[in-house]
Amino acid sequence: xxxxxxxxxxxxxxxxxxxxxxxxxxxxxxxxxxxxxxxxxxxxxxxxxxxxxxxxxxxxxxxxxxxxxxxxxxxxxxxxxxxxxxxxxxxxxxxxxxxxxxxxxxxxxxxxxxxxxxxxxxxxx
Numbered sequence: 001x002x003x004x005x006x007x008x009x010x011x012x013x014x015x016x017x018x019x020x021x022x023x024x025x026x027x028x029x030x031x032x033x034x035x036x037x038x039x040x041x042x043x044x045x046x047x048x049x050x051x052x053x054x055x056x057x058x059x060x061x062x063x064x065x066x067x068x069x070x071x072x073x074x075x076x077x078x079x080x081x082x083x084x085x086x087x088x089x090x091x092x093x094x095x096x097x098x099x100x101x102x103x104x105x106x107x108x109x110x111x112x113x114x115x116x117x118x119x120x121x122x123x124x125x
Contacts, residue, residue, distance in 0.1 A: 003065040038118035042111040048100040051109035
């Protein structure tokens with residue numbers, strides 16, 4: 001989270017996640033004593049198509065700051081999801097899921113990465 005704070009993101013903590021936001025984009029990281037975060041969620045708010053574009057632009061830096069690899073493959077895959085409402089795949093040790101929300105109070109696009117190697121306390125309660 002220190003890397004995001006250093007890039008002028010505003011960070012806060014709730015019961016389960018550290019959240020850092022800047023404008024219409026945010027990063028949520030599951031809190032815990034894991035060797036690496038078991039869940040990382042990138043979000044961009046707005047109309048689905050615009051939010052997907054924002055998310056695609058935001059993802060390279062956010063994944064780099066969060067030390068996620070293979071980020072290049074993840075970003076390339078995310079670019080291919082334009083116009084879709086959901087998709088999922090796997091890269092390295094990460095399950096990757098993309099989705100858009102349009103019928104909610106907080107419309108937008110979400111990219112969620114879940115560590116396949118995590119065995120204990122791998123999700124929010």
